[in-house]
Amino acid sequence: MTSSPLIPEISLNPLPQSDGSCQYTCPTSRTTILTSVNGPLEVRPKDELPNHATIEVIVKPGIGVAGVRETRLSSLIHSTLQSLILTNHHPRTLIQIVAQIVQAEDHTSLPLLLTPLLNCTILSLLIAGIPMRTVGWSVHLAVLQNNSRGNFKTAEGQVFKLEEKTGGNGDKMDTEENEKAVAVVVRNPNSEILGLAKSSHTLTFSKEGEMLLIESLECSQGSGGESADGQGWDITDFLKLAEEGKRICCEEGVEIVRDALGDRKVF
Amino acid sequence: MPKEPEISLAEKTFVLEALKQNLRVDGRNIHSFRDIQFSFGDDYGFVDVRLGKTRVLARISAEIIRPRPDRPFEGTFTISTEMGPMASPSFEVGRPTDLDNTLSRLLEKSIRRSTALDLESLCIVTAQRVWSLRADLHFLSHDGNLIDTACIATITALAHFRLPVVTVSGEDITIHPVTERVPVPLSLLHWPICVTFSFFGEDDDGEMVCVLDATAQEEALREGDMTVTVNKNGEVCQISKSGGVAVEAETLMKCARKAAEKVKGIDKLIASALRGDEIARNKGNLDWLKEGRSENER
Numbered sequence: 001m002t003s004s005p006l007i008p009e010i011s012l013n014p015l016p017q018s019d020g021s022c023q024y025t026c027p028t029s030r031t032t033i034l035t036s037v038n039g040p041l042e043v044r045p046k047d048e049l050p051n052h053a054t055i056e057v058i059v060k061p062g063i064g065v066a067g068v069r070e071t072r073l074s075s076l077i078h079s080t081l082q083s084l085i086l087t088n089h090h091p092r093t094l095i096q097i098v099a100q101i102v103q104a105e106d107h108t109s110l111p112l113l114l115t116p117l118l119n120c121t122i123l124s125l126l127i128a129g130i131p132m133r134t135v136g137w138s139v140h141l142a143v144l145q146n147n148s149r150g151n152f153k154t155a156e157g158q159v160f161k162l163e164e165k166t167g168g169n170g171d172k173m174d175t176e177e178n179e180k181a182v183a184v185v186v187r188n189p190n191s192e193i194l195g196l197a198k199s200s201h202t203l204t205f206s207k208e209g210e211m212l213l214i215e216s217l218e219c220s221q222g223s224g225g226e227s228a229d230g231q232g233w234d235i236t237d238f239l240k241l242a243e244e245g246k247r248i249c250c251e252e253g254v255e256i257v258r259d260a261l262g263d264r265k266v267f
Numbered sequence: 268m269p270k271e272p273e274i275s276l277a278e279k280t281f282v283l284e285a286l287k288q289n290l291r292v293d294g295r296n297i298h299s300f301r302d303i304q305f306s307f308g309d310d311y312g313f314v315d316v317r318l319g320k321t322r323v324l325a326r327i328s329a330e331i332i333r334p335r336p337d338r339p340f341e342g343t344f345t346i347s348t349e350m351g352p353m354a355s356p357s358f359e360v361g362r363p364t365d366l367d368n369t370l371s372r373l374l375e376k377s378i379r380r381s382t383a384l385d386l387e388s389l390c391i392v393t394a395q396r397v398w399s400l401r402a403d404l405h406f407l408s409h410d411g412n413l414i415d416t417a418c419i420a421t422i423t424a425l426a427h428f429r430l431p432v433v434t435v436s437g438e439d440i441t442i443h444p445v446t447e448r449v450p451v452p453l454s455l456l457h458w459p460i461c462v463t464f465s466f467f468g469e470d471d472d473g474e475m476v477c478v479l480d481a482t483a484q485e486e487a488l489r490e491g492d493m494t495v496t497v498n499k500n501g502e503v504c505q506i507s508k509s510g511g512v513a514v515e516a517e518t519l520m521k522c523a524r525k526a527a528e529k530v531k532g533i534d535k536l537i538a539s540a541l542r543g544d545e546i547a548r549n550k551g552n553l554d555w556l557k558e559g560r561s562e563n564e565r
Contacts, residue, residue, distance in 0.1 A: 058351060064401070100405055
C-alpha cells in the first residue's frame, strides 16, 4: 500500500544480550537508531513506585556526552511511553530503555531524531514483551514555505499538499505552478529539507487514533529548525496536518509494525 | 541494579576442567579469536565491529579548537568510553565499573601514549587553530573481550576517518566540504592492537592455560588476565597485568610472541575491510583517491 522508499529498515533483536532490541533506519534521512529494552528489572529503592513500574529512558548521543538535548529527548519519549506501557502490571520494577543514536545527518537536530527514536523504542518494547495498552507510531512532517522552489530530492509519495481535501499521498509536487497559497508538506524530511521548512511537527498517534505527542517547532527558512520568525502556523493548516498525520500513523505506521513483527503476532 | 548472573558450580567445574584439556565450550581452539566482522557507515570514521556476540561502535569526529598554550603545535585526541546498560544491565549510567576504568586507561596507553596518531599533523595554524579529534566508543553488546574489540574498533575508525581539507590564507581559514575537495586520511604512524590473555591456572603438565578472546563466561571464571598491545611490526607498545594469578617470565614471553602473531592477522583483516569499503564507496574507481593520499609510498 505504501511505496517502498518510505518504509524504514527495521531489524529486530540485533543485540542478543538484551530482552528486546531494535535497529531502525529512517528511509529518507538515513538516521539510524538502536534501542534496547531490559525489564522488568530490580529497581533502585529511590525510584521504586509502590503500584507501578518505573520507566527509565536513556538517550545516548552519537558524538560527545549526553547533555540537555538528550535529556529533553528522553523526557519526551518517557512521557509518551508512560501512556502506552501498562505499568501497573509489574509494580516495583524497572523497565529500562536505552536508545543509542548510531548515525544521523545532523546529530544536533532534535526534530530529526525524535521520530526514529520513538518508533524504534516502541518496536523494541513489543519485542521485549512489555505489556502495552496499545501501539503508537510517530511521523515527522515539515511544512515548507508556500513559495519555496527548492529543488530538493524526495522519494515518491513523500510530498503532499495541504488542500481542502488531501488527495492521498500520491501527489507529485509541481513547483512550476503554485496556484494559490498551498503549503507543501514533506514527511520524514532530511536535514536539507528541514532547513527550508517553515515549521516542523512531530506527531505521534496510537493505533486507535489517540494523539500521544505533538512536538511542533517553528523555524524560519534556512536556519534548519534553529530560530523562529514569530509568525507561527495557521490553526486550520495544523488541523489538516494532524488529520494527515493520524492517517499515516494509524494506517501505514501500524502496517509497518505488523510487517516488521511478521509471525510474532503481538497485536 | 541487577548483577551479572552467577555461574553455577557445575558449569564452573565443566568449563575449567575442559580448559585444562585445552577445550573450550564454544569449540574454538584456545588461541583462536572469534570471527571479526566490520561494517562501515555512510560517513567517514564510523565503524561497527562485531566479535562473536560482542559489538562495539566507534565514531571519530573532528572540530577546530585553539590549542593548549603549552603545546601550540599539537592537535588533541580524546577517547571517550562510556558503558551503559545497553551492553549489559549490570552497567549503570554515570557510575563507571572497574572494567570501564581499565578499558579507558588501556586504550589511553595503547593508542594515545604509543603515539599512533601524529598530533602535530593536526595543527592548522600554530598557537591559533588545531584539529581536535574525538573517538566515541559505544558498547552495544557485551560477551567478553571488550578491550580488544574496543581497540580494534578505534584503530579501524581512525584509519577510516578522513579530515576535511583546510586552506589558510593570511588570517582566513577555509574548510572545504567533502564535495569540494577530497578529504585526507589521518597520519596514523602504526596500528597498535590489544590482545588480552586470560589465565586459568596450570594444566596437568604444569603449564599455564592462557586463552585468547575469552567470552563473558570465561572472563567471569578466569584467575587473571594480561593485555599486550603490539603493532604489526612486532613492536610491543604496552603490557598490562594488574593483579590475578602470578605468571612466569617464560609464559609472558610466549604470550607476547603469540600476540605479535595474532596482531599480524588482525591487521590484515582491518586492512582488507577498509579496502573493501573504499572500493564499495567509489564503485571501483580508485584513481582519484590516490591524489588525496597524504602518506608516501614506502
